[in-house]
Amino acid sequence: MALLEPFLKKKVLVLTADGRNIIGILRGTDQTTNVILEKCEERVFSDEGIEVIPLGVHLIKGDDVAVIGEVDEELDRNLNLKETIAEPLKPIVH
């Protein structure tokens, strides 16, 4: 998709409709915002900091995509995963 083309081959953060945070390299997209991510990991937010779960390759269906953010690698390195405490993101309610 045209809007997402500049993000291709870059590290992106996908917020899914069910409230998950998935980070990976954007390998492909299409008209309906289906996305293929490689070298994925899920970041699980809780009151005990962020837990990172490796996932491999993921195809996320367009309807399940809420937001795709371009990750600034430097800002991301400075992120303190253990001390970032937050409730998990709420799901999208249509």
Place this chain on the structure above:
Amino acid sequence: MLFFSFYKTLVGKEITVELKNDLSITGLLQSVDQFLNIKLKDIKVNEEEKYPYMISVKNCFIRGSVVRYVHLPADDVDVETLQDHSRLEAREQKKQNKQHIEQQKQQQTQTTAQ
């Protein structure tokens, strides 16, 4: 088409997009497409301490379908033009609907004849 064209006039302006998961993202409108998907740059999530998910993100894409509201810069919105365009588009839409109904009627008569 009306809102797609409208958003194009707001490129470069600051807007706040409120999502259906209660997240609010403020940023400069970078681009928009016909699905009203939105791209923002230099973003800030409102109440970032409570919602720290996007701290390492500066530019983002928001899927049109997850948008609840968009808070617009009132001074950059020309309401007269919007109202005129809404009337025009309504007229256009009505014409198309009528044509569609006519076509369907014709198809039905053809099938009955057969």
Place this chain on the structure above:
Amino acid sequence: MDRKEEGTVEEPLDLIRLSLDERIFVKMRQDRELRGKLHAYDQHLNMILSDVEETIKVVEKDEETDEEIIRNIKRNIKMLFIRGDGVILISPPLRTS
């Protein structure tokens, strides 16, 4: 297009066209209500309203008595785009005044 056709209501959306530049009431999903002046709409009921007052109805449960307390949260927004898929109903000015 002649005057007569512009002023008549044949289809539901005509009613909204006649509400342009008027204050309307919009009921949204998730117990949200909006009041504001209508400036734009399309066939999906996407809209732009100005001087909007939003009321959100929140139901809280009293821990001790188990009673349900309904609280209205209000906020004002100068200029707002509303995505049509969240709209349940629109009421033109006469019935809201």
